[in-house]
Amino acid sequence: MTTVDFAAWSCPVPLRDTPAVVMGHGGGGAMSAELVEQLFLPAFGASPDDLGDSAVVTAGGARLAFSTDSYVVKPMFFPGGSIGDLAVNGTVNDLAMSGATPLFLSTAFILQEGTDLAVVGRIAQAMGLAAAAAGVRLVTGDTKVVDSASGDGVFVTTAGIGLVGPGVEIGPRRARPGDVVLVSGDIGVHGVAVLSCREGLSFGTSVLSDTAPLAGLVAAMLGSGGDVRVLRDPTRGGVAASLNEIARASGVGVSLSERDLPVPAAVRDACSLLGLDPLQVANEGKLVAIVAPGAAEQVLAAMRAHPLGAGARAIGTCVAEHPGMVVARTALGGTRVISLPIGEQLPRIC
Amino acid sequence: MTTVDFAAWSCPVPLRDTPAVVMGHGGGGAMSAELVEQLFLPAFGASPDDLGDSAVVTAGGARLAFSTDSYVVKPMFFPGGSIGDLAVNGTVNDLAMSGATPLFLSTAFILQEGTDLAVVGRIAQAMGLAAAAAGVRLVTGDTKVVDSASGDGVFVTTAGIGLVGPGVEIGPRRARPGDVVLVSGDIGVHGVAVLSCREGLSFGTSVLSDTAPLAGLVAAMLGSGGDVRVLRDPTRGGVAASLNEIARASGVGVSLSERDLPVPAAVRDACSLLGLDPLQVANEGKLVAIVAPGAAEQVLAAMRAHPLGAGARAIGTCVAEHPGMVVARTALGGTRVISLPIGEQLPRIC
Amino acid sequence: MKYLDEFSDPVLARRLLDQIHAVTTRPWAMMEVCGGQTHSIIRHGIDQLLPEGIELIHGPGCPVCVTPLEMIDRALAIASRPGVIFCSFGDMLRVPGSGRDLFTVKSQGADVRVVYSPLDALEIAKAHPDREVVFFGIGFETTAPANAMTVHQARRLGVRNFSLLVSHVLVPPAIAAIMESPSCRVQAFLAAGHVCSVMGTDQYPALAEKYQVPIVVTGFEPLDILEGIRQTVVLLEAGRAEVGNAYPRAVPDSGNLPARAMLEDVFEVADRTWRGIGTIPASGWRLSSRYREFDAEERFAVGDLRTDESPLCRAGEVLQGHIKPHECAAFGKECTPRNPLGATMVSSEGACAAYYAYRRLELVSL
């Protein structure tokens, strides 16, 4: 069918402040952040201080990272992977972004009545393989079934526990003016791979999702001895969202150079066709890192030596100017602001 | 509206072995167990050995319990509580059933586009209060939004981490012939409370859900010094499901006395009206315990001294006969088998 | 609940059992007609506690079980029509039609809804004037007054988009058919209590006389069933083929006159096929000509239905009391509640379902 479901096409920001949940609340951008900061955190009595990819807590003398994510990607199978891969790698990566070694995952399924069991089986298989590849164990889980009007195929929620080494202090508030912004490789890949098989929008592409577990890459980066201050995997909302969040949390500005951004041709072309900005497109096997000025070289070297960091490069710096704002120098030499996406250009991308 | 949605009424076991997910797979009974044992465990490379309420793992020298559950109850607000209460207490309880002290929870939301934000707020508030009452912290989370055809209000998935004390070995394989079966209070309460406000089935009742955090009760039981061997919170599938699972895991038979079952009149009447067996109806603030023969007295005393165990009583024993089967002596003196529910009499009960 | 607890009292049950034991001198085989009675007997273990020689033969009084296959298939065809909202009691959803059931059809997108009462279906019709709402009206005389009132209301309120798919069955012709069967071993009947609440007892003396069988109107709680059995044994021991009433608190001799009048108006007697048994003449009700406009069979032409019953299923023999469920080779093997081959394994009032749920401890094959 050649219909494009609305949700797959444009960013449904609310016309006016609505009293209801809109797709934009799930976009990982400003609306998601507001929902968390204004509705969830006050209700939970939690502080907005961290809001990192995972929480770091202490139990029984052990310093643990704890994170969770739900996966509602549509379609469930896309070039390069499936919802199962995302469900394992996504949570593994959130743990790794706190500098933790991921150890255990839980998996909770919400299945739509009528879903082919073979589909569920494929997803489970993918998860098993991804967990083995990531070096984590799937140790506990749950399954719920909802009637066909209340679900859509398979939703997966994973939570993960990781071990944080002594002295490791990585978090979004640690960036300082002068720090260097690194990215581990090509950006915009996952989003384009998923979009390419959205109904009505199908376009042929050679792009495969970059979903991958990054704990090993992070370990190599930490092992380089350089001062890695912030790590983030730029999933929903892309690099734009991640850098804006870090800029706000740390109270610094971020200055990027557009010509240094590693955007592969196929991503650039697809984004051009669809009217998207690669900086706002989701990645599932990449990280951005903010490192101390003197550490950039050694960290980059460690990244490039790792299979998942072969394309690593510096893309900008943190600055004292325009705190909380990300600004790019265009290829032509002009400047433009890289906005925090508001809602969601690409709903259900992960 | 006086329609009863199918899902709220009868147990949709498949006519024949179907290739698709059916509501029964979410019932916490035999079909759920098969899905886990035949599809998920092999794919995950995990062993069917445990299948307890939570997994017990070691990280950084600490012995942790780890559990997760998704909550898809419908309606989201019912007499005595809400999906928020269940989401916190349910996971707290699964940790407690491994003898752990629950510490941290993660909360992942899947929101249906169009849901009132006020509803989301109420649920979040309930979770905050429940967490405080249970002595746990909500430390990390996630929010996803799905289009209105793909969701239904609010789905919540919580995962929890708890600390298991040294020497605590509680699990479903530890029951032995001669052990005493205890229950902490009235059964069938939660399911009846939820059913009473299902569309088309609404009946007035004084029954309020019994949702409650049981970690304190468990601590009191363990503190009594008695040998507590198995703990389980009988949620989906009720006491029938829990005892059948324990009987199978431990390879013992369970012998119950119907007249000792604490079924409140309102529950009995509602079940009679609806054609349900109270033993198969979900509980959210009760536990069953299997204790060594000599320990029953002291454990019961400790339970009755705790607010959530005031109605505790012995309801049967483990026996060497009919291993894996639960048999009850009827009030009249006959016997009947208490079956493991197959699918789900009460879909989306938690 | 008032008058349920009291009639479950274990002490009095013991007393009744002792009496039954005391008055039984010979083996007797009696049939409880109603599936609800079967369920209660198996669930409470009453059959285990009776004297050795008393055999309870389970009867065909399970409306879900006896709804003919053609009618199920007709329901499936109607439910699959676009624009139709098909309403039914919950039990019917899992009853096997020819190769599928209402639940399957629902999961494939048909609008099938479970209701508690036919009035709920009428409400749906009022709420959705653009849809055709069909209610699956199965059941014995107990349920027929509800359907009658609903159709009556539909006409009175001018609700045109409502219709009834009728498959009512009557107890007295079933009793006659059972007794006419050459292999019949039944020596007495426990008549269905709530059927008699509606219809009274005046159809039974003729049957008792013709077939020389005691017929005792019996309720559903343990004490009611035990008293029904006790009175029956007393009559059998005395050789008295009479009608008794062990459920007087809910069964006056005349039954419910307003209900009977409504039934007279809305329904008329017709031949009816009982699944697994065959056609029993004049054993069912269909809508009378005055109400024929509300008949879903007329409103929806579903064409020829090619029915396809499982060859393994012996539910008809179970329903007529010729065999017990576990004597069917498929019981617990090919046929389980999970993969039911016949309606008696599906319905909460079906004998196969009751045996499977409650009696696997005693049944060797499991």
Added chain:
Amino acid sequence: MKYLDEFSDPVLARRLLDQIHAVTTRPWAMMEVCGGQTHSIIRHGIDQLLPEGIELIHGPGCPVCVTPLEMIDRALAIASRPGVIFCSFGDMLRVPGSGRDLFTVKSQGADVRVVYSPLDALEIAKAHPDREVVFFGIGFETTAPANAMTVHQARRLGVRNFSLLVSHVLVPPAIAAIMESPSCRVQAFLAAGHVCSVMGTDQYPALAEKYQVPIVVTGFEPLDILEGIRQTVVLLEAGRAEVGNAYPRAVPDSGNLPARAMLEDVFEVADRTWRGIGTIPASGWRLSSRYREFDAEERFAVGDLRTDESPLCRAGEVLQGHIKPHECAAFGKECTPRNPLGATMVSSEGACAAYYAYRRLELVSL
């Protein structure tokens, strides 16, 4: 992508900029007509790099922005009809109608679908013969051939349940209206490249002559825009009110003859209201009488629409180039992409949206 990369080359861009600087001796104000050009200019920072005196005035070439409020409201009314599948490009969903938008209507249950092409809408119509499928045909001359072909196909294939809600607008009359405005400061035009790919250049010499303005056909990539500006400055400096072509690779003088023939057949010129600007005579297309049966305005009688524009919004002035977005008092305050008051803040080709996304660093109010 071939011929996009090459026309983004930063070295050549520098060369073009240097030339522009070299040839500019006086201040000049030129208008880029097309919203896509506006977006490209702001996104790449071209306006920041031009000589101080060159002002780019953003024009009304954003079809989403100029679709009249009445037409949006008409779309909302049609989309809300049961049985209708309303198809549209994605941008249109968030454009404010009177108090709501297509997205709201969709979330309230209307079947609104975003499509990439009008052919997708026709496919939907073929797949759903029981539904009325309407495509929202907005756009300049660039998009009209697609809509024309689709309607042509609908007739040829006999797809009766398809219709077009037409709101096409034409560039040359807009240019004339801009120049007729008393407060007009525009001294030259960068004509819309892809409009000319279809229509050719023959409508522009008369305009250039009448209003004494250079008109240079310009593309969208950075080098195309810079070349368009360069040629325009050269003409302005020389006082030559002529038509130039800075996009020859995609614009032959005759445009696309098969497309123009189809447009002649399917559409006819009509007066059209431009949102925020007003009615410009003979500035739009509607379906010709031969195709009137596919006109959604005829097929759906939506009655009187009471339109309700935000009193704060000055989008009309932005579209005519009288003000820049940040000169609107609501910009960035009451009006943001999150809570847009006008279409220019919604559309990816709208000037307000472009300024908000890319220029908040420079704009004091933020």
Added chain:
Amino acid sequence: MSIAERDGTLMADVDFGGVRKDVCLQYVPDATVGEYVVVHVGFAIQRLDEQSALQTLANFEQLGILEEEFGAK
């Protein structure tokens, strides 16, 4: 329990001992608050005769007493 007319049909909010449900009383029109009825799929189909119930229970109580008094049969 409250009795009211709805669509011309006598309806009641019946208490099933802690469980309350709407029931049509058209077939038991003389039912009054405080009485008990037999309900089936939302319809009261018969009045419950309390005297008869108590008598039956009394009979059960008496069962066997004569035998006990005068010796088992």
Added chain:
Amino acid sequence: MSIAERDGTLMADVDFGGVRKDVCLQYVPDATVGEYVVVHVGFAIQRLDEQSALQTLANFEQLGILEEEFGAK
């Protein structure tokens, strides 16, 4: 790129440099495999004149060289 008829309309599977999409070629009927077209909402609306493109780029390359050779203006 493959060109085929569908419903009597000339359609092609067009390669946008790594991204392939269906496009209607009815307005550019002489387009052949290997050529480039301008596409808008699923329709090719004009052929891309490669020679012209190369010439334009060559012009850009030449820009300023004369000035450089002969001095800035």
